[in-house]
Amino acid sequence: MKEFVINQNDAGQRLDKFLSKAVRLLPKNLMYKYLRLKRIKVNGKRSEISYRLQEGDKVSLYINDEFFGSDKPLFLSAKPDINVVYEDENILLADKPQGLIVHEDEGEDVDTLINRVQHYLYLKGEYRPEEELSFAPALCNRIDRNTGGIVIIAKNAAALRTLNEKIKGRELRKFYLCLVKGVPRLEEATLTHYHRKNEKENLAEIFERPRRDTKTMVTKYHVLQTNGRYSLLEVELMTGRFHQIRAHMAHIGCPLVGDGKYASNWKEKKLGFSYQALYSYKLQFAFQEECMLSYLNGKTFQVERVWFAENGIPGVLSE
Structure with a gap:
């Protein structure tokens, strides 16, 4: 059995969205089955997949260890080299060089901008994946591999939600x-x-x-x-x-x-x-x-x- 205690970055998510990120190796069909069979519980009780998690909730999973994985984070294999335009406790603006992709694609799964950023923040002690259940620093916008310039990174879930809303509103x-x-x-x-x-x-x-x-x-x-x-x-x-x-x-x-x-x-x-x-x-x-x-x-x-x-x-x- 493994238990997650929901923190501030994880609160506000639907249960199924949280599980798909916190237990990436668990197939969706099994996730839904285990919820029905009460092998996944919230605060000791059966929960609907649409339940929105609150800070302090306890998610208990009575499932095989194989679904949790044990490999080191992928971002540790990327260089922690980024050009910082601006940074504070909530956001980071990175100057992406031309030729670097922002996320993994079929041909490149290590040296990406997001992996570099996560490695950079890990070395600074601002990103501790072992303490995060489903959140990781995330990009709020993308630019093509062959275009350079400013990419916005959210350091926490609240900043990510805010920036996504403001970008959608053309602000x-x-x-x-x-x-x-x-x-x-x-x-x-x-x-x-x-x-x-x-x-x-x-x-x-x-x-x-x-x-x-x-x-x-x-x-x-x-x-x-x-x-x-x-x-x-x-x-x-x-x-x-x-x-x-x-x-x-x-x-x-x-x-x-x-x-x-x-x-x-x-x-x-x-x-x-x-x-x-x-x-x-x-x-x-x-x-x-x-x-x-x-x-x-x-x-x-x-x-x-x-x-x-x-x-x-x-x-x-x-x-």
Whole structure:
């Protein structure tokens, strides 16, 4: 028998959601069966799967030890190297380098941003997996492997819930720098088009008018510098669509330098552009209501260095 005492980070969850994280090796069909058979109890009694756990509840599991596992945490195999933009007791803003994935995928299951962050916090003594039943520091937003910039990490469950709510309500403003081919027709504009993800080709399709299966896509941009052939832009996302900036800029005839999916990039690769010139470089908190993170409201955080924009348009593109 194994018993969990629910702590602050675990409280508020449905019982089945908690069990799926705390006992990852337990198949769902067995979980439901054991709940029916009272081999999983809450405070000594049979419980519904929809019961929301409260701090101090005791969850008792009369199941085989094999379902609990004993291997060391995966994150200990990742490097604890991260570039911290900002950090406090609730959140961490990390500057993700281009080429690093944020979560595990089929080809990479160790060296990810979240594993690096968890290892970093573990070494600081701020994340103790042996004391946590179901919570682990978690990412609140994602950016593509080949895009760099600010990723938000919640250090506790309350911060995670708050940030997820604020992101859903568009109360965080995200700004990107990108280097594009050509010069946009207007120095600054708010673009509105219609977006559809092509799952088969893994790319975004953009349309001038809405279709039955499209979603509205809104992107604001401002030209910071141009030499007539290339332009450096600041872009703010007003919606969060798949490949939004890359696809939207390509749609108006100004694809990103180094982007091989929405344009040809063979020339830029020879000039040292291994990735598309796109960086999530600035984040502003713009909360509309009081919350546990209100001390951040109105604050702006920015990465110190964006490799393709340190001194304006790179010299290799000025010729």
